Amino acid sequence: MMWASGTVQGFTPAIGGIEMFQPVVQRLRNELRNLRFVLTGGVFDSLIATLRTAAAAAHADSGQALTAICKATVDAVGCDRASIFIVDRGKFRARANFGNPPDVAAVFMRHSTRLDDPLIVAAMSRGGRIVVNDVDASDIVNRATARRARIRAIAIALMYESSGRDPIGFMTLEFNERRGRITPFFSRLLESSARIVEVVIANERAALARAALEARVRELENVESIARMCGGIAHDVNNALTVIVGNAELMERSMPREQEHLDAYRQLTVAVSHATTLTRNLLAFGHLAMGRAEVIDVNDAIRRLEPLLSSYVSPNLVVVYSLEARCAFVDIDPGQLEQVLINLVSNAADALGDAGTIDIGTANEGGWVRIWIHDDGPGFAPGEFVRAVEPFYSTKDAGGHSGIGLATVTAIVRSAKGRIEHVAAGSGARIEIRLPRSESTPTLEREDPTGALPDFDWSSLRVMVVDDHPNVLAVAANAMRRRGCNVRTAGGGVEALQLLEVDRDVDLLITDIMMPGMDGGELARRVRAMSPFVRVVYMSGFAEPDLLDETLADDQATLIFKPFTADQLLMRAYQTIAG
16 A cells, blocks of 8 residues: 555644644544555545545534545455444444445444444453454354344444543444455554544534534523513513502502402402512513522411412312421522412412312421422323423413413522422322421511501601602502601602702611612612611512622611502511611
8 A cells, every 4th residue: 555645734724623622633643643654645635635624614524524534444444344333322323434335334233233232342341442353253243133234354443532431432344255354454544543533523522512502602691681571571560560559558448348349459459469470470580589598487488378379279179288397497588489389379270270179288308398289180291391391381271371380480499409390190280399408497487468567656757768660659658658657759869869968867768779870779878878877678679689689788778579568568667667
């Protein structure tokens, strides 16, 4: 054979796309030096040109490069065929071959397709290379299959990932007739070709990884845009709900006490509660959920939520509570846990219609608190739950559901370092959630929003209420005035500071967080510069998480989420002043 006239240095441009694999690239150069002395000049130059094109075009031309390697090897050795097989989902699958006839490799590999095939195992135990000069005399080759493929002698060289531990495939030299023995020289050439294939595959996988990363970046950018949209929607809707709740509450105080009017008011408050859950779903879906994690008792949270959960369930359904967990303490935002329970119970009720049973339970499980919602409805079809946790997928009829309920639940559970799964339960659907059990105990009992306000001299309280939404401003100010507070109002931070320049006497600042021009946190800092002992209640329909964290770092301030009732605002004001 003639020596190749090409140079190894001439291959350098071909590896421009895989600089991150410098150790592998150096090995490629070494292998090419070996091939220079066994390939004819034309074959070598053709191989180099093909590899250069494949590397420049990333994985798009890797098949062409692999075929070129097979052809160059066949030309150099004079065998009937060279084939390349790559691991794909636990099996070796043909990627390239060259020779006559080209389809017999597939016939042969109908048998040798697994990582545990005796031929592959033997090659792994012998340094990644094995030679069988007579398949009829071999006990590691399926002789019947080899005969059908007209293979009489075969050499195999395994290919490994860059770490050198796990095989990524193998390359073969195959002879249809006995042509003497496969010499060490041929075997060494096969191994050199296999090393080149490793680099081509590494280049291909690097390009695929790069493409996947770019796709992930685009996805995250889309999610961020959706999150911003969700935050804006939640802010506006919660402002609107605050106005509805405040004015409905005012009307309820003065309306006739007939049952029809009372039922209408209750239906309105339930609708507001459902709408509030939807806005919270939007925030959780956009990973903008508000609130702070604290240690709570899951059983206590479920008991407190019973009246609200009943509003999501038909009166014809039976709801069973199996709260068996002891010391069911977990670290999660209470509102988000309520959101999880409401979504799951609502889904169960929708699945049942007007007949059936919902079981809501808790249990201890090692270092976890397990929570389940089980209904005896139709359940999920095989594989459906995996899709159900995806955003906007719904198993229900179109038109009445957002399709983000389970996606919201999944986002909240994962943010609390928990797990969610669908457990086969014989009939119906059983969703189980596991949350890490906290070694701490709840330090404070959560206030009952329906409880009576403590005795307090509200008439002595000087209050400044600030919100850029005029109707929300009116609702909050009227709630404080009805208790006799001395209230001033402002539509923004600048106006509030101007009022305080005239009269700095203020005990309590009630301000929205997200406002144009000056946010609530900045306003509170400037007000404190005038009146150092002022206490602050922040109102929020939605606030950026970073801004919310910065605002709540103030130990002289509390937070109330919109929508709220007058009594809830008064309770929060009392806690802030008394705390």
